[in-house]
Amino acid sequence: MRRFLLFAVLFSLALGSAAVSADKVLPAPSEKEKCAVCGMFVSKYPAWACRILFRDGSTAWFDGPKDLFTYYLDIKKYAPSRTRTDVKFLLVKDYYSTAFIDAEKAFYVVGSDVTGPMGSELIPFAKAADAKAFMKEHKGQKVLRAREVNPDALKALR
Amino acid sequence: MLDFALSSLLRRKGKNLSLVAVYTLIVFSVASLLFFVQAMKRESALILEGAPGLVVQRMVAGRHDPIPLEYAGTIAGIRGVAEARPRLWGYYYEPVVGANYTILAEYDGTGAQGVVLGNGVARTRRLAVGDLVTFRTYRNESLVLPVREILPQESELAAADLVVLSEADFRTLFDFPSGRATDLAVSVPNPREIPVVAGKIAALYPDTRPITKREMLRTYDAVFDWRGGMMVVMLAGALLAFVVFAWDKATGMSAGERLEIGILKSVGWETSDVLLLKFWEGAAVSLAAFLAGVLLAYAHVFLLSAPLFEQALKGWSVLYPRFRPVPAVDGYQLAIIFFLTVAPYTVATIVPCWRAATIDPDAAMRS
Numbered sequence: 001m002r003r004f005l006l007f008a009v010l011f012s013l014a015l016g017s018a019a020v021s022a023d024k025v026l027p028a029p030s031e032k033e034k035c036a037v038c039g040m041f042v043s044k045y046p047a048w049a050c051r052i053l054f055r056d057g058s059t060a061w062f063d064g065p066k067d068l069f070t071y072y073l074d075i076k077k078y079a080p081s082r083t084r085t086d087v088k089f090l091l092v093k094d095y096y097s098t099a100f101i102d103a104e105k106a107f108y109v110v111g112s113d114v115t116g117p118m119g120s121e122l123i124p125f126a127k128a129a130d131a132k133a134f135m136k137e138h139k140g141q142k143v144l145r146a147r148e149v150n151p152d153a154l155k156a157l158r
Numbered sequence: 159m160l161d162f163a164l165s166s167l168l169r170r171k172g173k174n175l176s177l178v179a180v181y182t183l184i185v186f187s188v189a190s191l192l193f194f195v196q197a198m199k200r201e202s203a204l205i206l207e208g209a210p211g212l213v214v215q216r217m218v219a220g221r222h223d224p225i226p227l228e229y230a231g232t233i234a235g236i237r238g239v240a241e242a243r244p245r246l247w248g249y250y251y252e253p254v255v256g257a258n259y260t261i262l263a264e265y266d267g268t269g270a271q272g273v274v275l276g277n278g279v280a281r282t283r284r285l286a287v288g289d290l291v292t293f294r295t296y297r298n299e300s301l302v303l304p305v306r307e308i309l310p311q312e313s314e315l316a317a318a319d320l321v322v323l324s325e326a327d328f329r330t331l332f333d334f335p336s337g338r339a340t341d342l343a344v345s346v347p348n349p350r351e352i353p354v355v356a357g358k359i360a361a362l363y364p365d366t367r368p369i370t371k372r373e374m375l376r377t378y379d380a381v382f383d384w385r386g387g388m389m390v391v392m393l394a395g396a397l398l399a400f401v402v403f404a405w406d407k408a409t410g411m412s413a414g415e416r417l418e419i420g421i422l423k424s425v426g427w428e429t430s431d432v433l434l435l436k437f438w439e440g441a442a443v444s445l446a447a448f449l450a451g452v453l454l455a456y457a458h459v460f461l462l463s464a465p466l467f468e469q470a471l472k473g474w475s476v477l478y479p480r481f482r483p484v485p486a487v488d489g490y491q492l493a494i495i496f497f498l499t500v501a502p503y504t505v506a507t508i509v510p511c512w513r514a515a516t517i518d519p520d521a522a523m524r525s
Contacts, residue, residue, distance in 0.1 A: 047348050096238045098347040114350065133237050137354065 037067035053089040064116040092124040107131035111141030163438035185451025195386035210343035224338035238351040244339030263328035272306030278318030296333040440507035
């Protein structure tokens with residue numbers, strides 16, 4: 001019982017350190033934001049939230065990198081009024097730090113034992129070393145770069 | 159029909175009033191208990207929400223021991239760990255007021271001098287900002303420190319017994335070995351990685367024990383459930399007595415009531431009409447008791463801080479006289495109370511009426 005009081009205080013002292021800087025710049029998804037591909041609520045899975053930032057300032061949210069790429073690779077189907085040139089940034093969350101990173105520079109592990117809200121996922125990492133280490137620990141099959149993520153690779157995850 | 163039901167209730171004022179009173183009392187105890195346990199659980203969950211995902215303690219012969227600071231560097235290097243922060247904290251027994259203080263060091267703090275006191279500490283020792291406070295160190299020397307700040311009243315529950323010292327003062331007070339900390343708070347941004355990190359720490363340092371936040375939450379939930387269960391056992395006797403009482407009052411139809419039903423039927427009422435009437439009577443009694451009981455329980459728990467079973471459920475040290483639960487009641491709890499009390503009573507009144515209402519009115523009036 002006494003220990004639990006202590007946590008309250010330790011918590012208040014610890015608050016500042018845990019926040020990731022990227023999350024301060026980019027707002028978290030609001031509660032009613034839905035994945036543009038599967039329609040699931042994004043805010044329920046904060047560690048998986050991904051987004052496409054368009055040049056006009058609007059955002060499309062996704063509940064995992066798999067859905068982000070599904071959308072991006074077939075943007076005509078999901079957003080007929082837009083093209084790939086309208087996209088400013090593709091952002092996914094690094095698995096270890098849960099901070100937003102550039103999806104086009106990220107490393108993705110497929111075939112691991114970690115599943116997202118939509119099942120098998122591309123697990124994103126900012127660093128190649130992190131991706132390799134994750135692959136070993138979580139029985140991943142291989143590491144993909146963003147340009148290797150094509151419709152066939154996505155199909156294999158379904 | 160409702161009118162008739164109410165006036166019929168009023169005709170037997172004594173019986174029904176006593177019924178409502180006892181009924182209210184039962185709803186009140188059950189509701190108070192549920193509200194209180196729920197409030198405690200939520201309070202602990204709120205507090206623990208900010209706790210680190212993982213706490214690492216060092217064990218020596220199965221007992222908690224100070225952890226070497228080098229461990230923090232290695233653990234911070236594990237993939238998935240954002241930070242491994244050493245913490246210094248402990249308990250200090252104050253013989254003057256017979257209370258235990260929670261002592262916390264401002265690790266690598268701003269270098270500010272003096273102590274920060276929790277509201278409870280300041281109140282019981284009548285200290286104000288600027289006063290000097292004396293602690294007896296583990297080397298039996300006096301440590302005299304000025305009071306820098308007193309925490310505001312709002313943080314009463316969380317920090318009533320708190321004393322915050324600088325790191326140097328903490329080490330002097332407890333003669334705490336340098337290069338050691340009480341434990342490590344490890345923050346892991348991705349909660350899914352916590353078990354993996356905990357496994358790695360345990361493999362890396364077999365002399366440590368990683369405790370995950372989920373385990374802490376479970377423990378506190380279990381503690382409150384257990385205490386709540388204790389109260390339920392005590393209440394069970396009362397509940398049982400009520401059930402017997404209600405059954406007796408509600409099912410045992412007096413000859414007068416039987417006669418009344420007979421008359422109603424003979425003047426042309428259908429069986430369904432009689433049942434509806436009795437249903438309204440039962441509903442009026444139980445709803446009135448339910449509302450009164452819940453309102454009383456709400457006042458008892460959230461306005462008066464549950465004086466009746468504070469002792470049984472909290473059992474905290476002398477410094478926590480003023481725990482005030484945050485009022486919050488959800489539909490789920492209300493539904494539980496409703497179905498535990500109102501529903502059985504209503505059913506219990508309907509059955510005998512149905513039996514009485516189906517018999518021949520002539521026979522009913524004659525008997």
